[in-house]
Amino acid sequence: MKPSVVIDACSGAAAPGGIVAAAARMARLGVARVVLVGDLPMLQAQLNLVPYNPMTLRLVAANAPLLPGLSDTRSQAANARAVLPVAMALLRDGEADALITAAPQDIVYEMAELHLPRLPGCEALASAAVFPTVARSSGKDPLALLLDVSGKRTQTAADLVAFAKLGSTYSRVVTGVSQPSVALLSTGLDAGDGPPEVVEAHTRLRATPGVRFVGNVRAVDLSRGFADVVVADGLQGHTVRGLMEGLTTLTVEAARYAWKTKVTWRIGLRLLAKGVAMLRKVSEFREYGGAPTLGLQHLVLVANPDSREIAFENALKLAARCLHRDLQGELAKAMQPQAEPERGPQVRKPRRGREVIGG
Amino acid sequence: MADPLPPFERPDVVYRWDLDKTYLDTEFSTIRGLLRAAVESASRKRTVPGMRSLLVALSATHRARVIVVSGSPEQLRGRIFAMFALHGIRCDRLVLKDFGASLRRGRLRAITSQVPYKLRSHLDTRVWLAARDEDAAEVCFGDDAEVDALIYCLYADVCARRVSETRLAKILQACGAYPDDISGILGRLSTVPRGDPIRRIFIHLEGNSPPSRYGAYRGRVVPTFNALQIALNLAQDGLAEDSVLVAVAEELVREHRVPADGLAGSVEDAARRGLCSLALARRVLHDLLPRTAAFDAGFDQAFGARAAKRLGATEPPRAATGPIQPLPYEKLFEAEQAFAKARKIAVRTAGRIPGLAEFLDSSDD
Structure with missing residues (x-):
């Protein structure tokens, strides 16, 4: 039987029309069974405009107080606080296997802490995000994983170590990289660089079985593809992610400006069209399929609040893939205290220049 | 045509069915599908999920006539009757299209065009019922792959004389009827008993149709996604137990x-x-x-x-019911044609959604 995925249909810029259309299409194509949570009359009105199949797409009511799609954060937070408890109850009751939302990440974090059980061994939750890098040795996937990006200060080294295990397992299961490389985001490359919890986490990660720790990485090196998974303090991660998204927006705006301003620039962009499309494919965060909030017993994927319709299609495919490959089971195994190492810890030599790997 | 004797005096209800995509899960729009329908045995014919049980259960609980009007070729008559017998359904009238006659007369448009053929067949079966002094209410079943909604509504309007002969001739012309088809249908009108027999028209949303596609029919058709929804709607009005x-x-x-x-x-x-x-x-x-x-x-x-x-x-708002008015059939027909064209393109390109094939492949590993 196809997995069942619940979607918060009142979150993000694509709500509700884009989300409804994406969900209906993916459900009809058999990617997953979908449950949309939100204001019923509004969702039904959108659903009437697209082909769908009620056997694979259900609606569940939540009293979203405000119209979705509003950009102000107070509206988004109010909607999320109304919809997410209902969506999470469906996960708890076993009526759905995964949740997708484009609600603000801090609200998702807060609601998940309140309404969903954690994986044993996880004291804190890790919100993840993906970011583009240059080609990494581990494979063709242009996106690496950054966690935690919740915006909350990560308190202990144990949490950072747990995040490394979670991120490594996620990367292995979802991207198929057999031993993903894991790095710690810090201020410098040496083992002693950074705040005390990062220094301690560095020491502990070197001795953590099942995690291929490659040392510290600086913010400036993130996009250079030295690690498949980068573990960061929640506040730092949040800042880095925001900066990356801001730069992408700036680049797109610059290209638009160039297109409008000069004919020669327009011709140049035309000549570069293929390359621009490729660049856009990997850097357009509004089209990513979302990233998980790890440390929960259920799969929760969070898409960017500005996500487009296609992002929800990608998120559904990602959720189906995670469930098909039993991500949650693998995460639970990884967090067991005596988890058997797949291979001992290994510090990899840098591919480019000595300055990259610390410790 | 065989004329099975009815086992009851007067029926309570007439179930008027289309066959392909409404009762049978067939794909007549492709050569392959057509060939498969022609050669597969009665026992191997696949029905639309739930429809067989729906018709069997409805027939078992009501004194019902079952009339089937289909655009399938006449050559399938034996297999279709055998299939209904296997399903335990007594089909009182089965009307199929004589492709051979159309080909012999060089009438290629008659092969693809559904409106004149089906309207004439529905009127003929109405006359057949009237000849037995039967005027039970009719429940019609069609699908969104063809123009069933338009045909059933037009049939109801013609029976109720809500459409004049002049107007009907214009509508049929717009729908691609040959002149002698038009005169044949107009000639039958005098024998069709006056009155609106249609109680409900169900359109099974088999294809890429959203329910809103049927908004233009002003609440006269009920778009449903499956047999359970049909049963629910009939149960709501006491027409199903x-x-x-x-x-x-x-x-x-x-x-x-x-x-x-x-x-x-x-x-x-x-x-x-x-x-x-x-x-x-x-x-x-x-x-x-x-x-x-x-x-x-x-x-x-x-x-x-x-x-x-x-x-x-909170009970959802129900569509207000007023006096039934004839529909703008020419416009509806144009819209249906445009939709059919778009549907063909959608079906053809469904496999080309970027990344979907790769995803489906990789999730099987």
Whole structure:
């Protein structure tokens, strides 16, 4: 039987029309069974405009107080606080296997802490995000994983170590990289660089079985593809992610400006069209399929609040893939205290220049 | 045509069915599908999920005539009768298209055009019923792959004389009828008893249609996604008993492996779109389905109770019913043609969604 995925249909810029259309299409194509949570009359009105199949797409009511799609954060937070408890109850009751939302990440974090059980061994939750890098040795996937990006200060080294295990397992299961490389985001490359919890986490990660720790990485090196998974303090991660998204927006705006301003620039962009499309494919965060909030017993994927319709299609495919490959089971195994190492810890030599790997 | 004798004096209801994509899961739009339909045996013919049980259960609980008017070739008559016999359904009239006659007369348009052929056939069967002094209400079943909604509405308007002869001639011309087809249909009108026999027109949304596609029919057709929704709508008006709902649900679960949330989703959708009342939907979810084979698919009391609770208390607005007015058939026909064209393109390109094939491949590993 196809997995069942619940979607918060009142979150993000694509709500509700884009989300409804994406969900209906993916459900009809058999990617997953979908449950949309939100204001019923509004969702039904959108659903009437697209082909769908009620056997694979259900609606569940939540009293979203405000119209979705509003950009102000107070509206988004109010909607999320109304919809997410209902969506999470469906996960708890076993009526759905995964949740997708484009609600603000801090609200998702807060609601998940309140309404969903954690994986044993996880004291804190890790919100993840993906970011583009240059080609990494581990494979063709242009996106690496950054966690935690919740915006909350990560308190202990144990949490950072747990995040490394979670991120490594996620990367292995979802991207198929057999031993993903894991790095710690810090201020410098040496083992002693950074705040005390990062220094301690560095020491502990070197001795953590099942995690291929490659040392510290600086913010400036993130996009250079030295690690498949980068573990960061929640506040730092949040800042880095925001900066990356801001730069992408700036680049797109610059290209638009160039297109409008000069004919020669327009011709140049035309000549570069293929390359621009490729660049856009990997850097357009509004089209990513979302990233998980790890440390929960259920799969929760969070898409960017500005996500487009296609992002929800990608998120559904990602959720189906995670469930098909039993991500949650693998995460639970990884967090067991005596988890058997797949291979001992290994510090990899840098591919480019000595300055990259610390410790 | 064989004329089976009715086992009862007067029927309560006439079930008027289309065959392909309404009752049978066929693909006549492709050569391959056409060939397959021609050669496969009666026992191998696949029905649209739940439709067989729906028709069997409806026929068992009512004194019903079953009339089938299909665009399938006449050559399939034997196999189709054999199939109905296998399903335990007595088909009183089966009208099929004589492709051979059209080809011999060089009338290629008659092969593809449905409106003149089906309207004439419906009128003929109406005359056949009248000859037996039978004027039971009719429930019509069609699908969105062809122009069934338009044909059934036009049939109702013609029977009720809501459309004048002049106007009918214009409509038929717009729908691609040959002049002698038009005169043939107009000639029949005097023998068709006056009155609106149509109680309900169900359109099975088989293709890429959203329900809003039928908004142009001003509430005269009921778009449904599956047999369970049809059963719910009929049950709402006392035209189907619980046994019909149970039979359909059991076929869906046992033969088509529909999971509990698939059943619940269909009932919820029917309630939201006003096909049945919240009270009926709640009773079906809470009391009826957990006592059927759906229980084995996970539809237990707790699941049913949760689904029933989620229906809420606010009855969705129902479409206001006023006096029936004839529809703008020429415009509707144009819209239907445009939709059919778009549907063909959508079906052709469905496999080309970027990344989907790769995803489906990789998720099987």
